[in-house]
Amino acid sequence: MRIRRAFARSTLRITRWRLVGDVPEGGILVGAPHTSQWDWAVMVLIAWANGIQPHALVSHTYFTGATGWVLRSTGAVPLNREDPGAAIRALLALAEGDEKFLLAIAAEGTRSKGEYWKPGFYRIAQQTGLPIALGFVDGPTRTLGMGPSFHPTGDVRADMDLVRAFYADKHGIRPENRTEPRLRDEDEVPGPG
Numbered sequence: 001m002r003i004r005r006a007f008a009r010s011t012l013r014i015t016r017w018r019l020v021g022d023v024p025e026g027g028i029l030v031g032a033p034h035t036s037q038w039d040w041a042v043m044v045l046i047a048w049a050n051g052i053q054p055h056a057l058v059s060h061t062y063f064t065g066a067t068g069w070v071l072r073s074t075g076a077v078p079l080n081r082e083d084p085g086a087a088i089r090a091l092l093a094l095a096e097g098d099e100k101f102l103l104a105i106a107a108e109g110t111r112s113k114g115e116y117w118k119p120g121f122y123r124i125a126q127q128t129g130l131p132i133a134l135g136f137v138d139g140p141t142r143t144l145g146m147g148p149s150f151h152p153t154g155d156v157r158a159d160m161d162l163v164r165a166f167y168a169d170k171h172g173i174r175p176e177n178r179t180e181p182r183l184r185d186e187d188e189v190p191g192p193g
Helices: 002-014 039-049 065-073 084-095 120-128 156-167 184-188
Strands: 018-020 027-032 055-059 076-079 102-105 132-138 143-150
Touching: 002 018, 002 039, 027 039, 027 120, 039 055, 039 102, 039 132, 039 143, 055 084, 065 076, 076 084, 084 120, 102 120, 120 132, 132 156, 143 156, 156 184
Parallel strands: 018 143, 027 102, 027 132, 055 076, 055 102
Antiparallel strands: 132 143
């Protein structure tokens, strides 16, 4: 792991990206804003620079040839969007009883601008009892790293208010593709009052 850590720190220094915050040893690492194909590599660099080996859900379509080998060797897990249950069940089995389990998820689910984030990060955190850690990429300031961690309370709207406040000034590599942190579940939950 020392080689990966040195590689990650050197790469960030050479490319003039500033790393802030510390990656927790275990949890569900939300990588956002997800606006570029480079976001997966960035989340791996953040974790490696902190001496952590994350798992990451990546579309199964990328797992061919040399690319598939690189993805698997860096902790990526293929996700078939038509049947996500199989990958999620395998990850839950890996996470069970492993305090150092770290899963990186691009909660937006796509690099294009969308209306909602995918709720998988929230549901997996609830099912495993692992905290949600907020990782970020901000292209305009060339800053990437980690923000706060929290355990989901079950009050989806309140938890997502915390997420929205954190990501309010984070723009990603391609700001025009940023999706506002919002879950469809929030629309289904009655508001206060």
